[in-house]
Amino acid sequence: MIIIDKEKCKACKLCEKNCPVDAIHVIDKLAKTNEACVSCGICFRVCPFDAIVKVSDAADGPLCTHCPVRCAIPEGMTGACKRYTNVDGIITRNRKLVVDAITNEPGTRKLPYKPLITAVGSGTNYPCCRPAPFIVQEKIENLDVITVVTEAPLSYSGVKVKIDTNLHIGEEGAKVKRDGKHVGMITTEEYGSKMLTLGGANLLSHGNDGFIVARTIVDLANGRRVVLKVDKGSTMELQQGYPPIIDGQEEKLMRVGCGSATIGMFAAKLSTVVDEAIILDYHIIGLLSEHLAGKEVGMTYSGVVPYGTKSTVGRYFGAQGHGWGGTEIINPIDAIVSVDMNLAKEGMRILVTETTGQKAALFTVKKDGKVEEIDLTDDIMEAVNLIKSTCEISKVSVVYTGGTGGSARAGVTNFPRKLTDAVHREEVNMTIGGAPVFLLPGGGINFMVDVAKMVPDSTTWVPTPATVAPIEYTMTKKTYEELGGHMASIRSKEEILKELGL
């Protein structure tokens, strides 16, 4: 049970924003709780004025023991992680167990790839020294197969977010914030995409912003739309599988390559329709006639000097921005710095476009070396559209990352280290929400998983804070025994599904 100090409450609404179960609202300039409060502790940890005090644990309902938060859940209400509900006085996992994974089985694995059941809806046995909630057995092609599932709270977890865009979103290393709270950072640019790393043990665990970090990881992993702001950079609306919206602008196409690569791919076509082409790109700007690909198709240098700092022949570096090709160029005429009339000819045509071919402009060279814009012709538009047609649709992709450390393995076996080794030897097949993982080499079980392949809405979070990952380990019964598995807790899949009414 919590109480609010009327004198200290400043009606800032931070408690309201952070409460996971909508149990506290600022009404008439004072925070007030309602019957849904489970005393999870978030509001009194985020309140900057110490206006909220926890006075007792158990008064509002039975304590949930599935994680160290120990929510006191009133009848009919749901705990802070939204996984457990008080049904007639009993704390009950409120999602039905999901049996079938949604991805296809690759033919190359030694073991059945798909878990016998997924861990989604399985619950957590806390503390983790207890056997996992379900240890399931089924015979597959005369082989006794075991799947062990648990929804494990992972303090060591986060998401990598891949944003297909040419636009400059901010400097590498810049903080990424949600509602003003630091949730991650920009890492690198990787071939047409900007990368964010959000979460991780330090942001999750230190200070009182870990709740919003956990919520952000789970929102993105579960396909919800999230607004993030980069320090001294862009505001982004991001949602798994959808185009990113950056500073209000929806990104449509992912570039086919850098400006130099675009010249390389399309030099033959471009050389038949224009005398010169500048392909603007935030990484490398390409100049057709000077580029080796231009030479390859019989061109000689035109005398055009493009915007940017020369890198190598036909390749220039520009500054990043929100202009053409993710450069700072807003007006395409600024892409042409000068024309050497000792080499150029009056009437020469220069195409300025970008790596996605979404914008294009045509210029003609005048006698004095100045240029003027003229209408694009059908044959030139055909070449530009060729570039455009080879681009892919921009989207946001989310990879959930985590490490199933010490106790998260104990529910599986009495010898956690043996489990780690067996997973690395592929004697145990690990999946998350039914999806295959990429296992990072080295010690521990550190994994990455494409959330698009997971059972929808698979992850949750607890206000320790940590995200909760549905983890499945599938192996032969013989392997499970060798690992020191909880053999006495094995039950047949048929029996479990019958018991759950599935």
Ligand code: SF4
């Ligand atoms: S203790 Fe938890 S459930 Fe109760 S009002 Fe605060 S944040 Fe909400």
Ligand code: SF4
């Ligand atoms: S947050 Fe923890 S204590 Fe609260 S309902 Fe979820 S598992 Fe139970």
